[in-house]
Amino acid sequence: MMSIQALIYIVxxxxxxxxxxxxxxxxxxxxxxxxxISILAICGMLVSMEIPYHExxxxxxxxxxxxxxxxxxxxxxxYQQSKDIRRELPGVFLIITISSCFALSNTIFxxxxxxxxxxxxxxxxxxxxxxxxxxxxxxxxxxxxALSAIAxxxxxxxxxxxxxxxxxxxxxxxxxxxxxxxxxxxxAIGTARITQSSLQEGAYSALALVLSASISALLAPIxxxxxxxxxx
Amino acid sequence: xxxxxxxxxxxxxxxxxxxxxxxxxxGEFFSVLxxxxxxGSILGMLLLAxxxxxxxxxLSWVEAGAGFLVRWMSLLFVPVGVGVLDHLDLLADNLFxxxxxxxxxxxxxxxxxxxxxxxxERKS
Numbered sequence: 001m002m003s004i005q006a007l008i009y010i011v012x013x014x015x016x017x018x019x020x021x022x023x024x025x026x027x028x029x030x031x032x033x034x035x036x037i038s039i040l041a042i043c044g045m046l047v048s049m050e051i052p053y054h055e056x057x058x059x060x061x062x063x064x065x066x067x068x069x070x071x072x073x074x075x076x077x078x079y080q081q082s083k084d085i086r087r088e089l090p091g092v093f094l095i096i097t098i099s100s101c102f103a104l105s106n107t108i109f110x111x112x113x114x115x116x117x118x119x120x121x122x123x124x125x126x127x128x129x130x131x132x133x134x135x136x137x138x139x140x141x142x143x144x145x146a147l148s149a150i151a152x153x154x155x156x157x158x159x160x161x162x163x164x165x166x167x168x169x170x171x172x173x174x175x176x177x178x179x180x181x182x183x184x185x186x187x188a189i190g191t192a193r194i195t196q197s198s199l200q201e202g203a204y205s206a207l208a209l210v211l212s213a214s215i216s217a218l219l220a221p222i223x224x225x226x227x228x229x230x231x232x
Numbered sequence: 233x234x235x236x237x238x239x240x241x242x243x244x245x246x247x248x249x250x251x252x253x254x255x256x257x258x259g260e261f262f263s264v265l266x267x268x269x270x271x272g273s274i275l276g277m278l279l280l281a282x283x284x285x286x287x288x289x290x291l292s293w294v295e296a297g298a299g300f301l302v303r304w305m306s307l308l309f310v311p312v313g314v315g316v317l318d319h320l321d322l323l324a325d326n327l328f329x330x331x332x333x334x335x336x337x338x339x340x341x342x343x344x345x346x347x348x349x350x351x352x353e354r355k356s
Contacts, residue, residue: 013307013310013311014307016310017306017307017310034306034307035306035307035309035310035313038307038310038313039310039313039314039316042310042314043314043316043317046314046317047317053314053315053317053318054318056311056314057311057315059311060310060311060312060314060315061311063307063308063310063311064308064311064312066301066308067273067305067308067309067312068256068272068273068276069252069253069256069273069301070301070302070304070305070308071273071274071276071277072252072255072256072259072273072276072277072279072280073252073277073280073294073297073298073299073301073302073305074277074302074305075255075276075277075278075279075280075281075284075298076280076281076284076291076294076295076298076299076302077302078277078278078281079280079281079284079285079291080291082281082285088353091349091352091353091356092349094352095345095348095349095352096345098344098348099341099344099345099348102340102341102344103337103341106337106340106341107333107337110329110332110333110336110337111329111332111333113332114328114329114332114333115328115329116326116329120326120329121329124326124329124330124333127333127334127337127338128337128338128341130271130274131312132271132273133270133271136268144322146318146319146322147319147322147326147330149312149315149319150316150319150322150323150330151330151333151334153309153312153313153315153316154330154331154334155333155334155337155338156309157313158334158335158338159338159342160306162339163342166339166342167342167346170342170343170346170347172343172346172347172350173350174349174350174353176349176353177345177346177347177349177350177353178346180345180346180349181342181343181345181346181349182342184341184342184345185338185339185341185342185345186338186342188305188309189306189309192302192305192306192309193306195302195303195305196303196306202302206277208345209274210274210277210278213270213271213274214269214270214274217269217270218269
């Protein structure tokens with residue numbers, strides 16, 4: 001049975017998120033991303049009231065568990081676009097393969113340039129794929145899974161906050177290309193954000209999310225050691 | 233009249249919940265079979281899209297719950313993000329590398345994937 005304490009933290013999270021959501025609707029500034037604001041606000045509350053994270057987690061875990069069902073629900077926009085998607089699948093597949101290789105190697109390269117050790121660089125490498133896959137890739141290569149989880153969340157938030165203005169700035173105007181770019185770079189958090197602005201963009205983002213997760217899982221054990229070999 | 237409407241809504245929610253859960257469970261099952269190559273939720277997503285495409289599941293059976301979840305999905309990432317509190321030392325030690333890869337790297341990946349796809353789309 002759910003404890004009262006867990007329930008309080010769930011309600012707190014929902015209330016904080018709803019307020020952040022209203023703030024964004026009112027002011028429409030990209031930095032007011034509800035996910036970012038809610039995380040900062042709740043972290044602030046926990047730290048200032050000296051509540052240990054595992055206590056909050058008791059309630060938070062119920063919400064995290066719902067994530068699985070929410071990802072399944074993305075099957076609906078995917079289906080709604082499936083006529084278009086079927087025709088374009090070879091192209092999408094090719095581009096996601098290129099972008100996944102690029103994402104893995106480019107991240108290692110940038111991290112090394114920023115002074116990270118090879119262990120840290122390889123843990124950051126799968127940051128553009130969804131958390132469970134990123135953690136799996138890192139643990140299979142003896143990296144630091146917790147670091148991957150942090151990088152995945154930051155990457156997602158970065159995409160959710162700046163992704164849409166960045167896409168417009170880069171003159172990526174086709175809704176399909178915008179979805180693909182968001183899903184390839186910022187996985188599920190970016191997909192959740194872009195789905196709110198357009199279901200078509202959301203469907204392509206979900207497609208890119210699925211493909212980049214599977215392709216990265218297959219390629220990472222080859223690409224990551226190879227790139228690390230070049231750099232050492 | 234009103235009661236019929238309420239019953240219909242409740243049925244729509246129950247059927248969405250049931251189908252989504254069933255897809256997730258089936259996905260988890262296949263994930264184990266595939267040696268966790270892909271997480272169960274992603275396999276469940278593909279399964280749901282496949283069931284809808286084949287006509288075995290009708291859109292009206294899942295629309296209510298799925299639409300709600302997709303709209304509010306962002307909320308579910310909040311506890312995961314708050315989890316960073318548990319790893320502040322890792323974050324502090326590697327802050328520069330994380331910030332560079334997340335900002336510069338993510339922008340580059342987004343640009344590459346978006347430009348390539350847009351180019352391909354205009355060519356064909």
